[in-house]
Amino acid sequence: MTELPSADSVGDLIRQRRTNLRMDPDGAIDEALIASLCEAAVWAPNHKLTEPWRFAVIRGSARRRLGEAAARGLMDRGVTDPARLEKTRHKYERAPVILVVGCAANEDPARRLEDRDAVAAGIQNLLLTATAAGLASYWGTGIAADLAEVNQLCGFEPDTAIVGINYIGVPTGEAPVPGRSAPVVNWVDS
Numbered sequence: 303m304t305e306l307p308s309a310d311s312v313g314d315l316i317r318q319r320r321t322n323l324r325m326d327p328d329g330a331i332d333e334a335l336i337a338s339l340c341e342a343a344v345w346a347p348n349h350k351l352t353e354p355w356r357f358a359v360i361r362g363s364a365r366r367r368l369g370e371a372a373a374r375g376l377m378d379r380g381v382t383d384p385a386r387l388e389k390t391r392h393k394y395e396r397a398p399v400i401l402v403v404g405c406a407a408n409e410d411p412a413r414r415l416e417d418r419d420a421v422a423a424g425i426q427n428l429l430l431t432a433t434a435a436g437l438a439s440y441w442g443t444g445i446a447a448d449l450a451e452v453n454q455l456c457g458f459e460p461d462t463a464i465v466g467i468n469y470i471g472v473p474t475g476e477a478p479v480p481g482r483s484a485p486v487v488n489w490v491d492s
Contacts (some may be wrong), residue, residue, distance in 0.1 A: 325471030343424035358456030
């Protein structure tokens with residue numbers, strides 16, 4: 303039997319995992335490593351084993367296409383600030399890999415919520431695995447998550463809900479570890 307990591311080492315990994323956009327935008331990430339991140343995601347709890355996760359790996363010039371789609375989405379919603387539009391066009395080029403994670407549609411509202419929760423848990427698995435592999439990561443959403451053009455770019459079905467647009471790359475610097483408040487826990491014994 304494989305020895306399980308101690309609770310302390312798992313807790314350390316969780317505390318090490320933090321948002322970090324300090325990464326080399328041109329640093330290559332091995333395809334096998336990206337595949338292992340996706341595999342880690344599918345091991346998240348998934349009620350009824352519906353396997354709702356969908357993945358798209360956006361690299362190279364496709365990152366710019368993602369940014370252009372997001373900028374068009376902003377313009378369609380009335381945003382005219384040139385600086386904001388330009389930042390949106392280029393923001394996905396800050397990482398060598400943008401790993402978009404979507405949730406397959408389901409007509410049942412309860413199942414739809416459970417599936418989205420499973421995909422979110424899968425993203426946490428993915429990000430923890432990236433941290434364990436020494437990668438920097440950032441979980442984002444924003445306007446691009448709501449655009450039909452982005453679903454099409456990703457090769458997703460039109461009704462797929464994008465849950466995370468994850469920046470993945472080789473870190474170029476350390477991100478500060480933010481503090482966290484103590485959890486609020488209600489103990490109910492009877």
